[in-house]
Amino acid sequence: MSTSPDRPLDERIRIREATRQPLGPTQVRIGMLAMTILPADLLQMNQQYGHQPELPYVPGHEGVAVVLETGREVSDLQPGDRVLPLGVFGVWSDELVVQRRSLVPVPSHAPVLQQAMLAANPATAWVLLQHQVTIQPGQWVIQNAANSAVGQCIRQLATHMGIQLINVVRRPEAVASDEGGHWLVDDGQDPDSLQQSVRQVTRGAPVVLGLDAIGGKASQALATSLSPQGRLVLYGLLSGEPCSICAHDLVFRNIEVQGFWLANWFLDPNNRQKAKNVYPELMKLATQNVLRIKVERVYPLSEVLGALAHSAQAGRCGKILLTGMHHREHQ
Ligand SMILES: NC(=O)c1ccc[n+]([C@@H]2O[C@H](COP(=O)([O-])OP(=O)(O)OC[C@H]3O[C@@H](n4cnc5c(N)ncnc54)[C@H](OP(=O)(O)O)[C@@H]3O)[C@@H](O)[C@H]2O)c1
Known part of the structure; x- marks a missing residue:
């Protein structure tokens, strides 16, 4: 190269x-x-x-x-x-x-x-769901680019962990309808429309975590769909656009925004103990066919x-x- x-x-x-x-x-x-x-x-x-x-x-x-x-x-x-x-x-x-x-x-x-x-995307999904916020079974999480490899792993792990997950994709053919779960087709351009759809799915229950692979306007769409004090984790830059979040969400609704890079997570000495378990756990889940x-x-x-x-x-x-x-x- x-x-x-x-x-x-x-x-x-x-x-x-x-x-x-x-x-x-x-x-x-x-x-x-x-x-x-x-x-x-x-x-x-x-x-x-x-x-x-x-x-x-x-x-x-x-x-x-x-x-x-x-x-x-x-x-x-x-x-x-x-x-x-x-x-x-x-x-x-x-x-x-x-x-x-x-x-x-x-x-x-x-x-x-x-x-x-196994090394990159399942590990990313694992750390995003296990180590960003403490999620109890039954709580709601939303992700975009849900048909990506990371998105697939997040779906599989969420099911395994009993987490309620809303999967957002940008085109109808990307919905894995055979799998069940909650799917929304949305291009991330209209935050209010996504928020309405999310409320219908959750029936108003809080959405505690948003996992954003896209950036740009899609970040705002996820942020709007989160409940107050929710956390938005931006882990991908698929749109190539700067991530935009309006001040209202940050100031009045206390939405917390955080970037995530797996390489940095593994390098952080505070994660040393947790990091040791990531691959043994993933290999176990792959052997049990949880991850595919x-x-x-x-x-x-x-x-x-x-x-x-x-x-x-x-x-x-x-x-x-x-x-x-x-x-x-x-x-
Ligand atoms: N932060 C980290 O440590 C970390 C680790 C691993 C991966 N990642 C990131 O995670 C993301 C997904 O990686 P992957 O390997 O799972 O991807 P992948 O399997 O190659 O899938 C790419 C996905 O991105 C969607 N997409 C592409 N451009 C888009 C856009 N402008 N708006 C909306 N959706 C778009 C595609 O949708 P269509 O099917 O509709 O084309 C597809 O779902 C990437 O950004 C990657 O860099 C980050």
């Missing part, structure tokens, strides 16, 4: 052959099986993300891998074990060398594509440009993933 964001992506991305690095004593060589294309990857390529690496760089934040070789001091992993690289950047590679401490073992028999999508993210299409890494164009399209019905060369042996 190189050069300025003003040029089209296909002029900025090259597939490069790299020489194999030697392995240090505490390192592990992993073969990537499947990798997700996240909105974060696209933001980063357009120099709009919270962390911007020096150019040129290998993109990719999330995926699942197989252990190929271990350094001489690594005794608890074997070739063939399946692992999640966490906090490892540059996973859109066939192989890479990482420190043992960055790898979390996962079961070798579980579906590869679901494992590839829809996939639209899988591309080999060699077709990354087509995959990127596809992932930037509106109206998808699931995630776009990439596969590395070791994928064939471990499906």
